[in-house]
Amino acid sequence: MTVSVTNHLNFRGNARSALEFYQSVFGGDITIVTYKDAHSIQAPSEAEQVMWGQVAAENGFRVMAYDVPSRTPWEQGENAFFVSVRGDSSAEITALWEKLSAGATIAQPLAPSGWAPLYGMLKDRFGTTWVLDVATEYKAS
Template identity: 65%
Template sequence: MAIRTVTHLNFRGDARAALEFYRHVFGGELVAISYRDAHAAQDESEADQIMWGQVASANGFCIMAYDVPSRLAWSPGEIPFFVSVRGDSAEEISAYWEKLMDGAVVVQPLAPSGWAPLYGMIRDRFGVTWVLDVESQQAR
């Protein structure tokens, strides 16, 4: 039996745009079900927001997202989580980094570090903090 973890991101009206952006960055298939699609809309103004969404690619990347309805409390917090993307090569990680840069703020520049051949941290235009690195031999 095998399990895997998938980061699930919570938004307030931006889930579709975020998932489309992540599909652009990482490739793969986007599946999105709105509250309207699921016959679960409690507020007509939020009916087209995402109740469940996912981007999954053949290389193993997978992320889920949804829009928290306005009837529920929601605060993104200061640093509630990081999404870590670990690759095998500098070329792969650099390509993701360049695409994530669209509207982003660099938290830690992409560069060699003491624990990884290449490491960087970026906060994307949706407020999600991404850690990108090339896996070192110690992490295997």
């Protein structure tokens, strides 16, 4: 079993530009899934915004990002990132979720999603937001 931790940066409408910039600095492959791609459009003006994006380089650099939907409160510098934990198995992620969720506020219950066998989001008792999911292979865009 393998678990990896990645910074997951949050933006309002400019996640694509940020990911492209980070790719120009660190190299690697960029993957972008829009709200439209994921069939998760809440506001038509946000259809082409990044629901999930990543830059992954062979030198070990990795960063994830997304555009916070307009229906969700967000201000630059506040809740600027999540900690993303990805694992190879549902059992592994479920075990970590059960421990992290003690005293936490659950934002998205751990459950199957349109992009991962399991996905969940919580704010732990110390105020850190975590997203946990089972890794799925994505093709770079």
